[in-house]
């Protein structure tokens with residue numbers, strides 16, 4: 001199969017759905033780690049096609065959503081410094097921090113620009129040599145190699161006014177943390193396709209080994225996800241716990257070595273602050289010592305003050321899989337995509353926005 005339509009073929013989808021129904025006999029709780037999977041599952045109405053004994057839960061794989069209020073407050077404080085241009089992916093601009101948002105800061109005079117890549121931010125730095133241009137670096141292992149490449153380019157081209165606030169996060173360590181917390185019982189995990197294209201499938205081996213949970217890496221088209229669920233159900237029903245790949249056109253067990261080497265040449269593993277989870281050791285990326293001249297965290301003096309979450313917002317427990325948006329009293333009332341209270345309603349991959357946009361308001 002080569003084209004997107006082939007991964008949406010209704011006849012093949014029906015065959016997979018029938019097989020899942022035939023195979024599935026026992027209750028199974030499956031978590032999709034990635035926000036992209038949550039959106040695809042809702043958008044294509046896949047949950048309604050599954051047997052009622054299969055329960056789907058959303059995980060913490062939305063980069064905007066997991067960025068903590070404290071880190072967002074740092075970005076806002078940086079935007080308020082003189083001669084600074086903040087560059088950020090669009091969704092981040094609208095997320096409310098403890099006191100303000102990047103959008104509000106922009107309305108009050110800060111120079112904040114939406115970019116689609118770190119490379120765009122580097123161009124802005126090159127065009128504005130008298131300003132400090134800071135890129136707000138969010139995302140998982142998927143985006144970090146491209147940011148690393150941009151930092152190497154800045155070094156090579158001697159662009160000395162380009163900085164990155166590295167809020168990058170790592171997938172396997174947070175999975176480990178969530179499972180160790182033991183708040184949610186899971187039978188299977190839909191592992192993220194894009195992250196796995198970089199890191200491979202091997203880093204998930206601790207999940208079946210230590211927790212007896214089935215793992216299958218999935219792509220993002222309906223047939224990818226249905227095949228993944230079918231493979232998870234097959235493992236669960238036959239008592240196996242393994243890491244398998246249902247996305248062979250994108251993922252190899254060993255991952256993408258050049259991308260990993262690129263990431264490792266610029267970044268080193270550090271702690272990271274996750275919304276709803278807190279500071280988790282070895283779950284983030286910071287710039288290596290040799291690249292500190294590009295590190296916004298090390299080069300600017302800010303004091304954003306103590307952070308706090310929006311009253312009534314339960315994004316934190318949604319990201320841990322403990323709650324769903326329907327558990328939030330603000331959902332669909334005072335919190336909507338037009339007036340979001342928390343990041344899960346802002347981000348296009350956020351659970352609350354997905355429930356809102358695709359109509360699951362009455363589970």
Ligand code: SF4
Nearest residue numbers: 313314328335342352
């Ligand atoms: Fe937060 Fe709004 Fe989601 Fe409630 S509905 S958890 S307030 S983002």
